[in-house]
Amino acid sequence: MQISPSILSADFANLERELRRISNADWAHVDVMDGHFVPNLTLGLPVVEALAKVSPIPLDCHLMIDDPDRWAPQYAEAGGSSVTFHIEAAGDPRRVARDLRAAGARAGMAIKPGTAFAPYADLLPDLDMVLVMTVEPGFGGQSFMADQMPKVREVREAVRRHGGDIWVQVDGGVSADTIEQCAEAGADVFVAGSAVYGAQDAAAAVEELRALATAHRHG
Numbered sequence: 120m121q122i123s124p125s126i127l128s129a130d131f132a133n134l135e136r137e138l139r140r141i142s143n144a145d146w147a148h149v150d151v152m153d154g155h156f157v158p159n160l161t162l163g164l165p166v167v168e169a170l171a172k173v174s175p176i177p178l179d180c181h182l183m184i185d186d187p188d189r190w191a192p193q194y195a196e197a198g199g200s201s202v203t204f205h206i207e208a209a210g211d212p213r214r215v216a217r218d219l220r221a222a223g224a225r226a227g228m229a230i231k232p233g234t235a236f237a238p239y240a241d242l243l244p245d246l247d248m249v250l251v252m253t254v255e256p257g258f259g260g261q262s263f264m265a266d267q268m269p270k271v272r273e274v275r276e277a278v279r280r281h282g283g284d285i286w287v288q289v290d291g292g293v294s295a296d297t298i299e300q301c302a303e304a305g306a307d308v309f310v311a312g313s314a315v316y317g318a319q320d321a322a323a324a325v326e327e328l329r330a331l332a333t334a335h336r337h338g
């Protein structure tokens with residue numbers, strides 16, 4: 120069970136210090152938004168490159184951008200150890216996933232709340248992670264969408280049938296109040312922004328989330 124705090128809720132003026140606050144986490148989740156795929160703009164390649172140089176933990180880049188076919192592999196080259204693209208934005212998703220792996224990253228595919236998983240299940244052999252969004256992408260601090268839990272179960276079941284080391288990530292509104300149902304549904308990587316960076320002791324919040332997820336592990 121892995122915790123990936125989202126630095127979207129961190130102090131952008133002190134990102135190196137903010138990464139150190141979560142050095143006990145498994146990943147640092149970096150939300151890349153381009154102002155087109157989502158109505159918000161955050162950071163891009165130069166910042167990811169700078170973060171990769173100072174981060175005590177690997178970067179989990181979540182690309183909420185148009186044209187991942189062109190850009191995604193560059194995030195792997197910039198230092199993203201895991202790079203997740205949105206299926207809704209990809210022209211040739213299998214190619215994107217293969218390019219990510221060729222660039223040395225784990226390849227993730229993200230699905231918005233209104234997008235079904237089934238049409239993309241045949242991409243699993245080329246993926247290392249499926250991200251089920253539990254909010255509409257674009258902003259931190261939104262309410263958790265419990266109605267996405269059947270999709271998490273569906274993805275977990277497809278991964279079980281397929282075999283291999285494919286992770287199931289949830290992102291959006293994940294907190295001590297909502298992480299248990301995510302774990303029970305089959306998620307094993309948990310993104311949490313406001314629940315971690317909004318806490319006085321971010322490292323303690325990471326430990327609490329990991330303990331809750333582990334106690335409610337699927338199956």
Ligand SMILES: O=C(CO)[C@@H](O)[C@H](O)COP(=O)(O)O
Nearest residue numbers: 127256257259260292312313
């Ligand atoms: O990708 C996104 C939002 O689009 C997330 O990674 C959020 O940044 C998570 O923040 P919280 O919902 O946990 O506050």
Ligand SMILES: [Co+2]
Nearest residue numbers: 150181290310
């Ligand atoms: Co995210």
